[in-house]
Each structure stands twice: as C-alpha cells, then as structure tokens.
C-alpha cells in the first residue's frame with residue numbers, strides 16, 4: 001500500500017498517534033535532562049565530600065530496573081548512567 005491508498009480514517013489515526021509520539025519524546029527528553037542534572041548533582045556532592053564518582057550497587061539497581069526491556073533496556077540504562085557521568089566519565 002502506498003500513501004495514496006491510505007484511507008482518511010487511517011491517516012487521521014496515524015496523525016494522532018504521531019502527535020502522541022511527539023509529546024512522549026518531548027516528555028522523555030525533559031525527564032532525561034532532569035535525570036542527568038540530579039545524577040551530576042549527587043556525583044559532585046559525593047566527590048566534594050571525598051567519595052567515589054561511581055557507586056556500583058546503585059548502578060546495578062539501575063541496570064536491573066531496565067531489564068524488562070531486554071538487551072536494549074540494558075543499553076538504555078547504560079546510556080542514562082553515562083549521561084550522568086558527563087564528558088569526563090566516558
């Protein structure tokens with residue numbers, strides 16, 4: 001089926017769903033940015049107090065949290081952790 005075969009109702013549904021995706025992406029981006037901010041604040045406070053930059057058991061908890069999404073969930077958790085570490089943490 002090409003775009004000219006698309007029924008008007010179907011086009012309407014797809015447009016509405018795409019609008020939902022656009023809103024979801026905006027919300028996800030907002031949440032990811034806030035997560036980065038919180039993670040870096042905790043990291044900076046811990047390091048200023050003489051602690052480590054990384055807390056392994058907490059990171060394992062984060063990895064386990066995203067396990068239900070399969071291997072991509074692990075990748076996603078790793079990306080979130082890396083974003084929290086900032087450019088020097090890579």
Ligand SMILES: C=C(O[C@@H]1C=C(C(=O)O)C=C[C@H]1O)C(=O)O
Nearest residue numbers: 039042054055058059062081084
């Ligand atoms: C945010 C923290 O600092 C680091 C960042 C984490 C994260 O982004 O989830 C988890 C553990 C730490 O390596 C924390 O200790 O909770």
